Amino acid sequence: MISFRMLLVVIGLGLCSVAQAAGVDKHARNMAASCSACHGTDGYSEGGMPVIAGMDKKLFVITMKDFKSGARPATVMHQHAKGYSDEQIEMLAKFFAAQKRK
Amino acid sequence: MSFSRRDFLKAGVAGIAIGSFPGMAFASSELVKKKGQRVVVVGGGFGGATAAKYIRKWSNNKIEVVLVERNTNFISCPMSNTVLGGTRTIDDLTMSYSTLQKKYGVKLIKGEVTAIDPDKKTVMLADGHLRYDRLIVSPGVDFMFDKVEGLDAQVANESIPHAWKAGAQTVLLRKQLEQMADGGVFALAIPKGPYRCPPGPYERACQVASYLKEHKPKSKVLVLDANPDIVSKKGLFMAAWNELYPGMVEYRPNSMVLGVDVASKTAKTEFEDVKADVLNVIPPMRSGVVADMAGLADVDARWCGVDFLSYESKVHKNIHVIGDAVSAALPKSGHMATSQAKICAAAIIELMGGKQPDQAPVIANTCYSMVSGNEAMHVANVYHFNAEKMAMVSAEGGGVSAKRSELEGAFAGYWLKNILNDVLL
Numbered sequence: 001m002i003s004f005r006m007l008l009v010v011i012g013l014g015l016c017s018v019a020q021a022a023g024v025d026k027h028a029r030n031m032a033a034s035c036s037a038c039h040g041t042d043g044y045s046e047g048g049m050p051v052i053a054g055m056d057k058k059l060f061v062i063t064m065k066d067f068k069s070g071a072r073p074a075t076v077m078h079q080h081a082k083g084y085s086d087e088q089i090e091m092l093a094k095f096f097a098a099q100k101r102k
Numbered sequence: 103m104s105f106s107r108r109d110f111l112k113a114g115v116a117g118i119a120i121g122s123f124p125g126m127a128f129a130s131s132e133l134v135k136k137k138g139q140r141v142v143v144v145g146g147g148f149g150g151a152t153a154a155k156y157i158r159k160w161s162n163n164k165i166e167v168v169l170v171e172r173n174t175n176f177i178s179c180p181m182s183n184t185v186l187g188g189t190r191t192i193d194d195l196t197m198s199y200s201t202l203q204k205k206y207g208v209k210l211i212k213g214e215v216t217a218i219d220p221d222k223k224t225v226m227l228a229d230g231h232l233r234y235d236r237l238i239v240s241p242g243v244d245f246m247f248d249k250v251e252g253l254d255a256q257v258a259n260e261s262i263p264h265a266w267k268a269g270a271q272t273v274l275l276r277k278q279l280e281q282m283a284d285g286g287v288f289a290l291a292i293p294k295g296p297y298r299c300p301p302g303p304y305e306r307a308c309q310v311a312s313y314l315k316e317h318k319p320k321s322k323v324l325v326l327d328a329n330p331d332i333v334s335k336k337g338l339f340m341a342a343w344n345e346l347y348p349g350m351v352e353y354r355p356n357s358m359v360l361g362v363d364v365a366s367k368t369a370k371t372e373f374e375d376v377k378a379d380v381l382n383v384i385p386p387m388r389s390g391v392v393a394d395m396a397g398l399a400d401v402d403a404r405w406c407g408v409d410f411l412s413y414e415s416k417v418h419k420n421i422h423v424i425g426d427a428v429s430a431a432l433p434k435s436g437h438m439a440t441s442q443a444k445i446c447a448a449a450i451i452e453l454m455g456g457k458q459p460d461q462a463p464v465i466a467n468t469c470y471s472m473v474s475g476n477e478a479m480h481v482a483n484v485y486h487f488n489a490e491k492m493a494m495v496s497a498e499g500g501g502v503s504a505k506r507s508e509l510e511g512a513f514a515g516y517w518l519k520n521i522l523n524d525v526l527l
Contacts, residue, residue: 026448027460033156033444034466037437037521038513046523047516068499075503075510076482080466082499083484088464 024098028091031084035092043096054101060093133230134209139165139454142225142234144215144392146171146199147179149425149439150240151525156447158206165454168209168232170225171199173269176526180436181472181518182268183302186276187309189475195268201527218396220418236450238413238422239398239406240443241390242267243298243434249386251361251370261364264384266298278380279310284318286379289369291359293386294328296405298426298434301334301481303327303384305471308339311347312474323351324376326369328358328386335471335481335502342473342506359383389427398423405429410487410494411459412449413442422446432485432494433467440525441465463487465494470514478514479503 032043035052039045043053052060066072067081068089084092143154146169154169178195185192202208217226218237225232245264247254258264263271263278279288288310292303307323314321332339332353343351361370367381388404398406398415406423407416413428415421424446425439432438442465449459468482483500487493503510 026452027462029160030445030448030460031464034437034441034464036524037440038468038517040520041524045516045520047519048512049516049520075507075513076468076480079482079500080468080484083466083486083497084464 024095025091028095031088032092032095042099044099044102052096053099055093055096057093057097060096061089064089064093130226131230133211133227133232134168136233137166139235140233141165141167141236141238141450142232143167143169143238143240144225145240145242145390145425146173146176147240147242147425147439148436148521148525149242149443150238151176151199151202152440152443153238153240153424153447154208155202155206155525156444157450158208160448161451161454163207165451166209167207168211168234169199169202170211170213170215170227170232172212172214174212175199177268178436178518178522179266179268179299180469180521181514182265182272183306183309184472185268185272186265186279186306187312187472187475188276189472192268192273197522197526199526205527215392215395218392218421220396220421223420234420235454236420236422238424238443238446238450239392239396239415239427240423240425240439241392241427243387243389243426244391245385246388247385249293250359250383252364253362253383253385257362257364258383258385262362262367262381262383265382266302266384266387275380275382279313282318282321282379285320286318287322287324287377288314288380289324289326289376289378289382291357291369291381291383292325292327292329292333293384294358295333296434297384297387299469300433300435301339301469301471304332304334304339305473306382307351307353308342308347308471308473311343311350314350315347319350321350323347324378325351325353326357326359326371326376327353327355330355335479338479338502338506339471339473342477346474387426389423393423393427396421399427401429410492411445411461411463412453413446414449422450430494431496433469433481433483435467435469437467437469437521438465440521441467461487461489463494468517470510470517472511472514473506474511476508476511477506478510479506480510480513 045051064081067077143150176197184190213227263275265271265275357371359369369376393399413422424442426434445463452459466484470478470480481502484497485494488495
C-alpha cells in the first residue's frame with residue numbers, strides 16, 4: 001500500500017521531471033554565457049553590440065554559418081563562429097531564441 | 103552589510119559555541135550565520151563577482167553566497183591603459199558592488215581573508231570567520247617583488263608603479279607622465295610570461311605613445327621585454343608603433359629587468375642600466391597569495407591546478423579556483439575569468455544538488471587592445487574541454503584582427519560596457 005508520504009514523493013518526482021523538460025538545456029546555457037561579454041547577459045546587449053536575445057533561431061543559424069564560411073564578412077565573429085560545430089550553433093540559436101524580446 | 107545588528111549579535115553567540123576548534127587560536131564570531139547551503143567567494147574581481155552573481159541567478163537564489171572583497175569598489179583592469187592615454191579616467195572604470203547585494207542577494211563582506219581551513223570548511227577574517235560548503239578562491243595575481251632587486255610594494259605605490267592592478271597606481275603613473283618633461287624617457291619593463299593580460303603591456307606602450315605624440319612629441323617609450331619577442335598580436339602592435347608613433351617606441355627583447363635604483367629611476371638588466379624619467383616596472387606574477395592559505399598553488403608554486411569541469415582545486419576538495427590564478431593554456435584575461443566563473447558556478451550548483459556538472463564546457467575569449475585614442479584590434483578564441491587531455495584546448499579558427507580600426511575601437515567600448523554589466527549588474 002502506498003502511504004500518503006510516498007504519494008507526495010511520487011507526485012514530487014513527476015513535477016520535477018516536468019520542470020526539467022521545460023527547463024533550459026544547461027550545456028547550451030553555459031556555452032551561451034560566454035557570449036555575454038560582448039552581447040550582454042543572456043544576449044541583452046546594452047552597448048552598440050547587436051542584441052541577440054530573442055533572435056529568430058533560423059536567422060541566428062544562417063548568420064553564424066555565413067560567418068563561418070566567410071560569406072558574411074566580420075571583424076571578429078568569423079573567428080568565433082569557426083569555434084563551434086553546426087550542432088553547437090543550433091544549440092546556441094535555440095537558447096537565444098528562447099530569450100524574450102525586451 | 104546585508105544583515106542586521108541583531109543577526110550579527112546572534113551570529114556572535116553561535117560563533118563562540120563552535121569557535122574553539124583546532125587551528126583557530128581563539129574563539130571567533132561567525133560573521134554571517136550559515137543556515138542553508140553556502141558558497142563563500144574570496145575576491146571580487148571579474149572572476150569572483152561573476153561567480154557570486156551567477157550562482158545566485160542560476161540556482162534561483164537557493165544557494166547562499168557570501169562574497170569577501172577587500173576593496174570598496176570594483177575597478178576594471180581591462181581598458182585601464184586608456185587612463186594613461188587620456189581617453190578615460192579611473193572613475194569611468196569604477197563600479198559599485200551594491201547591485202550584487204540588492205538585486206541578487208549576494209552577502210558582501212568587506213575585508214581580507216587571513217586563513218583558510220579546508221578540513222573545517224572555514225575561512226578566517228580579522229574580525230571573525232565564515233563557514234562554507236564550497237569555497238571559490240578568485241585571488242587574481244600578486245607580484246613577485248623579490249625577483250626585482252630594490253623594488254617592493256611600497257616603492258610601487260610611491261614611485262615606480264606597476265599599475266598592473268587598476269587603481270591608485272594607474273592614477274600615479276598618469277600623473278608622472280603628465281609631469282614628465284618633453285624629451286623624457288618612459289621605460290616599461292615587461293616580465294616573462296605567464297602574466298596577467300598578455301597584450302596589455304604592448305597596448306600600454308601604444309597608449310603612452312599616444313599621449314606623448316600629442317603633448318610631448320620629443321619623448322620616447324622604451325620597452326624592456328623579458329620575453330624573446332612580442333607575446334601577443336605582434337604584427338598588429340609593430341604596425342601601430344611604426345605607423346602611428348614612428349621613431350617613438352623602441353622595443354628591446356630579452357631584456358629582463360633584474361633590479362632598480364629607486365632614486366635615479368634606473369632599471370638594471372643583465373646587459374645594461376637604463377635611466378628613465380618615468381619608470382614602469384611590471385614585476386613577474388603568481389596567483390594571488392590567498393591561494394597559499396590552503397596550499398592551492400601546486401604548479402611551480404605559482405599557479406593553481408584545477409579540474410576544468412568544475413574548477414575544483416587539484417589540492418583540496420570543495421575549494422575551487424578561477425581566473426588569472428589558474429594554471430591553464432588559457433589567456434589570463436577578464437573575459438576568461440568571467441567564462442571560467444560561469445562554468446564553475448554551474449558546476450557547483452549541480453554538485454550541490456547531487457548531480458554531474460556539464461561534461462563538455464565550451465568558453466570563448468575576446469580581448470581588445472586600444473592602440474590609439476580611437477582604434478583597437480582584438481584576439482579571439484573558442485576553447486573546448488578535451489576529455490583525453492583533461493584540459494581546455496583552443497578550437498581551430500581563432501585569431502587576431504586583420505588590421506586595427508576605429509570600428510573595433512567602438513566595439514572595445516561596447517565590450518567594456520556589456521562585460522561590466524554582466525559581472526556586476
